[in-house]
Amino acid sequence: xxxxxxxxxxxxxxxxxxxxxxxxxxxxxxxxxxxxxxxxxxxxxxxxxxxxxxxxxxxxxxxxxxxxxxxxxxxxxxxxxxxxxxxxxxxxxxxxxxxxxxxxxxxxxxxxxxxxxxxxxxxxxxxxxxxxxxxxxxxxxxxxxxxxxxxxxxxxxxxxxxxxxxx
Amino acid sequence: xxxxxxxxxxxxxxxxxxxxxxxxxxxxxxxxxxxxxxxxxxxxxxxxxxxxxxxxxxxxxxxxxxxxxxxxxxxxxxxxxxxxxxxxxxxxxxxxxxxxxxxxxxxxxxxxxxxxxxxxxxxxxxxxxxxxxxxxxxxxxxxxxxxxxxxxxxxxxxxxxxxxxxx
DNA sequence: CCTTATTTGTTCAAGTTTCAAGGATGGGCC
DNA sequence: GGCCCATCCTTGAAACTTGAACAAATAAGG
Numbered sequence: 247x248x249x250x251x252x253x254x255x256x257x258x259x260x261x262x263x264x265x266x267x268x269x270x271x272x273x274x275x276x277x278x279x280x281x282x283x284x285x286x287x288x289x290x291x292x293x294x295x296x297x298x299x300x301x302x303x304x305x306x307x308x309x310x311x312x313x314x315x316x317x318x319x320x321x322x323x324x325x326x327x328x329x330x331x332x333x334x335x336x337x338x339x340x341x342x343x344x345x346x347x348x349x350x351x352x353x354x355x356x357x358x359x360x361x362x363x364x365x366x367x368x369x370x371x372x373x374x375x376x377x378x379x380x381x382x383x384x385x386x387x388x389x390x391x392x393x394x395x396x397x398x399x400x401x402x403x404x405x406x407x408x409x410x411x412x413x
Numbered sequence: 414x415x416x417x418x419x420x421x422x423x424x425x426x427x428x429x430x431x432x433x434x435x436x437x438x439x440x441x442x443x444x445x446x447x448x449x450x451x452x453x454x455x456x457x458x459x460x461x462x463x464x465x466x467x468x469x470x471x472x473x474x475x476x477x478x479x480x481x482x483x484x485x486x487x488x489x490x491x492x493x494x495x496x497x498x499x500x501x502x503x504x505x506x507x508x509x510x511x512x513x514x515x516x517x518x519x520x521x522x523x524x525x526x527x528x529x530x531x532x533x534x535x536x537x538x539x540x541x542x543x544x545x546x547x548x549x550x551x552x553x554x555x556x557x558x559x560x561x562x563x564x565x566x567x568x569x570x571x572x573x574x575x576x577x578x579x580x
Numbered sequence: 581c582c583t584t585a586t587t588t589g590t591t592c593a594a595g596t597t598t599c600a601a602g603g604a605t606g607g608g609c610c
Numbered sequence: 611g612g613c614c615c616a617t618c619c620t621t622g623a624a625a626c627t628t629g630a631a632c633a634a635a636t637a638a639g640g
Binding site: 265320373381387 | 438487538544547557
């Protein structure tokens with residue numbers, strides 16, 4: 247028996263190595279940048295801002311907790327804490343679900359909407375400045391395709407998922 | 414005087430919007446994925462793992478704290494905590510700097526190197542599986558260029574930086 | 581020298597995220 | 611109904627991150 251990894255793993259080529267490093271650096275810097283920008287201008291980190299965005303696009307500006315967690319790609323636990331915080335800020339409010347007594351809706355408040363409306367321009371500008379303004383239209387297109395592919399590959403397999411949705 | 418934002422901001426086009434969403438989703442899922450993979454196989458999150466990697470590539474496997482922070486794109490504060498944790502694991506050791514009595518070196522221990530060597534294959538496989546195996550060679554190339562550009566744009570301007578290096 | 585400014589790394593407090601556990605409801609099945 | 615198990619969401623503790631404040635040491639100017 248040989249349980250130890252017998253074969254040499256397929257290491258990254260030099261170019262892949264460089265690409266991967268560049269990706270890690272860029273994504274780290276970008277997330278930091280946006281977190282700071284939003285913390286300063288909106289009083290919340292990027293993940294929280296994103297939650298408000300997702301809510302703002304939902305019908306009646308409300309979503310079930312699980313649905314919101316899935317759309318935002320975060321765990322339910324994390325969402326629970328996050329909503330608690332946003333609730334304290336008055337930007338989100340919880341509402342019981344009539345059909346399912348286990349359920350909770352997260353609802354974007356008017357106040358939350360205002361914060362969003364106020365900080366959106368700055369956020370868009372930051373994103374534009376960091377990414378789109380620097381890329382050619384071919385690159386922009388390419389980036390979209392690539393990220394789409396990567397995201398799909400990591401998406402918890404739907405239907406019969408062996409994961410209780412995202413672990 | 415008109416301090417309020419007078420002009421309609423340049424919103425993202427629909428395609429840019431989609432691209433940005435795809436990016437956020439992909440990067441979120443990817444970072445989560447790697448964090449879990451490494452937490453499971455190496456007992457540390459991705460950032461910490463990256464610190465070991467950077468150290469392993471430095472001459473004599475050691476770097477000044479600030480230098481390490483810069484290469485890893487994290488704050489000194491965060492690094493301080495991280496090294497404390499890694500030190501507790503016996504994977505990194507601190508050493509005083511002879512030239513500059515304020516200075517500290519973070520040194521990768523043999524034990525740290527072993528952990529790295531052991532977990533590297535799994536990590537590479539995860540990265541490959543999530544990204545490179547899914548992309549065409551054109552896309553791989555494109556991704557590298559794009560991320561390079563984005564990273565450069567966010568890099569704290571060197572020389573005369575008005576930032577105390579990353580705030 | 582002597583004073584002032586900068587750099588280096590740490591620490592504290594507050595905030596966030598993760599993980600494991602748990603309470604409650606819903607649904608299927610006999 | 612009664613039982614079992616899945617789903618919905620929350621909780622608490624531990625780990626991690628952040629930003630500001632800080633002490634020590636060095637660099638820069640006069």
